[in-house]
Amino acid sequence: MSLPNLEKTTRLLRRAALYGMVASLALVSACTVRPLYSSAPLTAGSTLSPSAELASVAVKSVKTRYAQQVRNNLIFAFGQGAGEPPAPVYMLDLGVTELVESAAQVQIQTDEDEPTAGTVTLTANYVLTDAKTGAVIATGKRSIPSSFDKPTQEFASYRAQLDAENRAARELAEMVSLSVAQDLVRHGKKA
Numbered sequence: 001m002s003l004p005n006l007e008k009t010t011r012l013l014r015r016a017a018l019y020g021m022v023a024s025l026a027l028v029s030a031c032t033v034r035p036l037y038s039s040a041p042l043t044a045g046s047t048l049s050p051s052a053e054l055a056s057v058a059v060k061s062v063k064t065r066y067a068q069q070v071r072n073n074l075i076f077a078f079g080q081g082a083g084e085p086p087a088p089v090y091m092l093d094l095g096v097t098e099l100v101e102s103a104a105q106v107q108i109q110t111d112e113d114e115p116t117a118g119t120v121t122l123t124a125n126y127v128l129t130d131a132k133t134g135a136v137i138a139t140g141k142r143s144i145p146s147s148f149d150k151p152t153q154e155f156a157s158y159r160a161q162l163d164a165e166n167r168a169a170r171e172l173a174e175m176v177s178l179s180v181a182q183d184l185v186r187h188g189k190k191a
Contacts, residue, residue, distance in 0.1 A: 054181060055079045058088035058131070066122060066165045067096035073173030078180075090137065092180065093127040096172075100161065103147065120164040121145045122172050128183055138183035142175045144168050 057078045059071050071094060075084055103117040123143040129136050146168035148160040 051080060053089075053184060054177070055082065056085050056087075056089035057092055057128070057180060058085055058090070059092045059094055062094055062096065064096065064098070066098050066169055067094065069166055069169035070094065070096050070122065070124060070173050070176070073170050074177060077173055077177040088131045090184075091129045091131045093129070094176075095125040097123045097125075098165070099123070102150070116150055117147060118150050118161065118164070119145050119147050120161060120168050122165070122168040124172050124176050126176060126180070128180055137187045138180075140176070140179050140183065142172060142179060144172045144175060146171070 055078055059074050059078070062068055062071050074092070074094070079085065099121040101119050101121070103119045121143060123141065125141050126139065127136060128138045128140075146164040148164035150157045150160065
């Protein structure tokens, strides 16, 4: 029995490391990562900072209470608390739907089950358009669930559901605002 050739093994390890570095450089070169709070404009040719460009997005009116919660949170996120833009560059048409489900049930008597937990799922469909031309820049769909306890008291159960709707609306608005920022970056690359 002989020992493995140390020089040959070292050469193979070096070659494998070299190939690994070349492959990882090829993968990293394809990345288009940029800082979330970068001061570089979102769209090509724009002189606005990302926060100013997002502040130029106006959100169209909606009809339901939970959709209004999402809209209010979006306006706050886009304008960073400044409200709606006086001269919007982009328009966001927002459609929000709600699904309320009972998640768990407890048997009270032999023939009755009472729900003790629920889930509110808000889904937002949006269309981002150019305010001047009306051209569609992007469309998207985002969804978020929010769980809540259903106590036996009717008002407490209703209030818990409203709180869950508000939580879901806040989180959904964050998801949509990030998605719109990504859409503006993609749109800027095409322009």
